[in-house]
Amino acid sequence: MASNGASTVNPSSSSPPPFVEQGVRDATENSLEKIKRQLASGSGRNLLQGPLLKRSETLRKWNERWVILDPTTGKMEYKTRRNEPSIKGIITFDENSVISMSPVNFHGLPKYDGCCFYIGTPQKKDYFLCAETPGAARAWVSTLHATQLVLKAHKEAVNSLSGNGSAKLGTVATVVAAANSTAKECSKEIEAAMQVSLRNVLGLVANRPTDGPMDDFTVMKETLRVKDEELQNLARDLRARDSTIREIADKLSETAEAAESAASAAHAMDEHRRIACEEIERLTKDSEKQREAFVLKLRESEERLGFLSKERDQLIKQRDSAMQEAHTWRNELAKARERVVILEAAVLRAEEKVRVAETDAEARIKEAEQKEAAAVKEKQDLLAYVNALQAHLQRFDLLYF
Incomplete structure (x- = not known):
């Protein structure tokens, strides 16, 4: 019962003042927007691309x-052919996805031993892919x-600017x-695998039976056509790589600016944190005084x-003694009521008598009155x-005397 009159005050659970939260929000807003723009700006750039064999799910x-691999969103877009304008599908993965080489040859052909790898996505969807060579698969x-x-x-970086962790913007660059650098080195493996595949195709074309004899000019023409297509592909890859390098340089500059903004935001946050600490200390003292007052009131309440x-x-x-006395009086009253009933019965009998x-008595009185009247x-x-006798005696005396 004594605990109902006191309330517990926890100074550490008091939130910072609204102006502190507003200052922190304003300080991190610009840097957070820069990081978001940086993430969105690279969604159309390609880090690595090449041919792969994909196993259908059905x-x-x-x-x-x-x-085509997109490094900023974690998506792998794939097309039916390289020059196809539309995207056939997307493989989405994140930092928690399982990506590893497969010791099992899913394809089945001996030439693909060590060329298969596996992707386990967050959506619990598995993808089985196969490259032309083991080096390309590892790449x-x-x-x-x-x-x-x-x-x-x-x-x-986004979490640090949002206030969910320590600032780690420097690691992004x-x-x-x-x-x-990894993509640049791996592109060589992909190109080598493409060259191997191209040589295999050329070998099949050279070994393919023709309707008529093929002269040296036709063979040279076919070889030059294939080489020209290969050079065009390499030129496109170089242009894409140069564009990627320029984009990464822009990202590095934007990341540096974001880091500077984050540093200024950190200084502002430190200032706001200092103000918040002073406010918390003041609130702690006030709460301590209130707690002492509550303790005194609690003691008074306990004494009362x-x-x-x-x-x-x-x-x-x-109350117990009064109830006992009332019980005694009830017993006496019950006995008195019994005596009253007995006395009432006696009174009734006496009244009857x-x-x-x-x-x-009335009958006797009437009889006595009658006797008295007769008497x-x-x-x-x-x-x-x-009187008559006396009169006779007088007359007799007068007559004889």
């Missing part, structure tokens, strides 16, 4: 696809791992540069409660007779 059939896996590090660095408890015990004892006696009449008759 028919388990291997189809040749031209795969794809290495580039995907580097892309995962880039995604992780971008996520940590390092990881992006490392991913670029003890006094009231004693009074309650006394009142309970008085009185009525009988009154009736008998009076008899007395009158006797008086008249005596």
Whole structure:
């Protein structure tokens, strides 16, 4: 009961003042927007691209696809052919996805031993891919791992600017540069694999039977056509790589600007944190004073409660004694009621006797009155007779004397 009158005050749980939160929000808003623009600006750039065999999910059939890796979003877009304008599908992965070389040859042909790799996405969707050579497969896996590090660095940078972690913007530039270097080295493996595939195709064309004899000019023409297409592909790859390098340089400059903004935001946050600490200290002192006042009130309440408890015990004892006395009086009242009933019965019997006696007395009174009337009449008759006798005696005396 004593705990109902006091409230607990926790100084550490008091939130910073609204102006502190507004200052922190304004300080990190610009840097966060820069990082978001940096993430969005690179969604159309390609870090690595090349041919891969992809196993379909329904028919388990291997189809040749031209795969394009986007490092800023963690997506792998694939087309039916390289020059196809539309995208056939997207493979999405993040820093927590499972990407590894497969010791099992999913394809089945002996030439693809060591060329298969596996991607397990966050959506619990598995992808089985196969490159032309084991080196190309390892190149794809290495580039995907580097892309995962880039995604992780971008996520940590955004979280740090949002107030969810420590500032790690400097690592973004390092990881992006490392991913670029990895992609550059892996592109050589992809190009080598493409050359191997091209030589295999040329070998098949050279060994293909023709309707007529093929002269040296036709063979040279076909070879020059294939080489020209290969050179065009390499030129496009070089242009794409140069564009990627320029884009990464722009990203590095933007990351540096974001780091400077984050540093200024950190200074502002330190100032706001100092103000918040002073405010928390003041609130702590106020809460301590309030706690002491509450403790005094609690002690007074406990003393008052003890006094009231004693009074309650006394009142309970008085109530018990009063209830016992009332019970005794109830018993006495019940006995008195029994005696009253008995006395009422006796009174009724006495009244009945009185009525009988009154009736008998009335009858006797009437009889006595009648006797008295008869006696009076008899007395009158006797008086008249005596008077008559006296008159006779007088006459007799007069006659004889």
